Structure formats: structure tokens, C-alpha cells
Amino acid sequence: MLYRALIKTHHMTSRKKLSMIRSLTKKHGCIVYIKSGLRPPAVLVAEKDWGWKEERRELRKMEELEDGEDGEERTAQTGETVLREWVRDVKRLRYKQFQLLKLELVDDRRDLEGKKKDVLRLELVEDRGNLEGNKGEVREFESLKELAAALQKCGVLEWWRRHMFGVYDSGGLKDKEVNLGDMD
Template identity: 35%
Template sequence: MPFRALIKTHHMTSRKKIQAIIKSAKHHSCSVLIKTGKPPGVMMAQGTEDAVKQWVESVKRLRYKDYRLLRLEAVSAGQLSQHPGSVTEFGSMKDLSAYLEQCEVWEWWTEHMGFANGGR
């Protein structure tokens, strides 16, 4: 069963840190989506449990401002339509949201980002 992580930060603008995220995704064979630029910064990774947990630890070491691990869990519904080790970067929440809707991960994402059910 795939494992998924969702991380939110203040913003993601450092190309050096983004390159470290890409390198870690390749090293741990995780499919990763990132939303860069103006706040918020968002990262989602999917892969095996060990791979995702190791990827999350490598991201945590980057010391992003307002780093929050929103979710880390096994998932059964929806799959990222990427190959393991690949990273897709988005410049806006709108573009990320549209991509996630196509992958049938949008409901999971909106719930754990706090957008669903009145922003709980």
C-alpha cells in the first residue's frame, strides 16, 4: 500500500533547497509534487513507507520557515501520476489543485490542507 506525506511551509524560493528536495526524491524513489514561490510552500510525496519517511526527514533538515507535516499515512485511494523519483514543480496553488484533481488526490489534499469542511 502506498504511503503519502503532505508538508506545508511559509514559502519555497531557495533553488538550493529545491534541488536538495529533488535529489532526495530521486535517492528515495518518491514521487514528489512541490508548489514553489509565494506563500504557502507545499510538498507532497508518495512511495513506500520507508522511502517517504526518509524523504520527510531530509526535508525537515532543510529548516523551512513554518514547516508543518500535515499528514503522513498509508493511502488506498488516488495515486500520483508520476514515476518514482520524479518531481513536478508548480508555481501556483491553482495549477497544483488542477493536477491533483486529475490524479483523484484532490479530496485528500483539500481535507488535510484544511480547505474542506469549513477549513477545520
């Protein structure tokens, strides 16, 4: 299961904070693309791929534990909770105008038993691309144009445009027309 988050802030220039984002990304095992620099907006696109085996293992663990011996309630670790923890940790860095624009499950090719879901239905799902990189990797870009080119290469551009700017290309609404070349 693939979870993806989109964060927008005013700008990102602090190398110390960017270094902290790198260490948080390694800690949580995400892949992150960042548009940094003085010119607004700053953008973070993060993904956490969480396999169905991991999800099933966590749910079984939760069934066995139910409540802890100390009466403390336990929560299952899922791809979504890991990505939410990463977002929470990045938010603590106190970036100006921090906005979580989207956090969602973008690809669920298997159910919890590991069986493939209906292939025809999956063919209709848009934005099944993945950010390129290894777990814990951060790629930094100086302009929105560079970020958009990288997102297009890995098949995530339409998802990003839809949630960042409200642009729908495949027969849907077009709230705004955005020329990425003008945004450098």
C-alpha cells in the first residue's frame, strides 16, 4: 500500500532544518522530494510504501495484544501512521505557513490477505507512479519547474498538480491554469 503526503510552506532556506528533514526521512523510511529556496512556495512530496504483509503482521499483533497489560491502548503501525508521524515531526520544525494539503492512500493493489484486487479497476486509477529513490532518501530541487519535471518522470505530476493547484486534466474541472515555466 502506497501512502503519499503533500506539504506546502512559505519557503525553506535553513540548511539545519533541511538536515533534520533528511534524518526524519531516514528514521521513518519515507522517500521525499523537496523544492527549497527563498522563492515561495516550498513543497514537500513524501511517500511511504507499506506492503500488505507488514500491514497484516501489525494487525495480527494488535489482535493478540488488544490492550496492554498496563491497560494502555495500543495502535497498529501502518504506512499511514508512519507518514503521519513524519508529517507531525516536520511540522514541529515550525516552517512559516505550514499546510498539509493532502495525505492519502494512493495505491492499494492488494487486500490484507495479499490477493490481487480487480485488475480492471486498477487500470482506472490515476497517478499510480512512485517517487524514485530508496527508503530514507531526500531529493532536493531549486525550482518548481525542476520538481515538476522529476514528478512527471516518475508519474506523480498529475496528482501533485491536482492537490497543489486544483488542476484536473482528465475530463474534470480546471480550477486554475498553471504555467510551471513562469514559477521559477
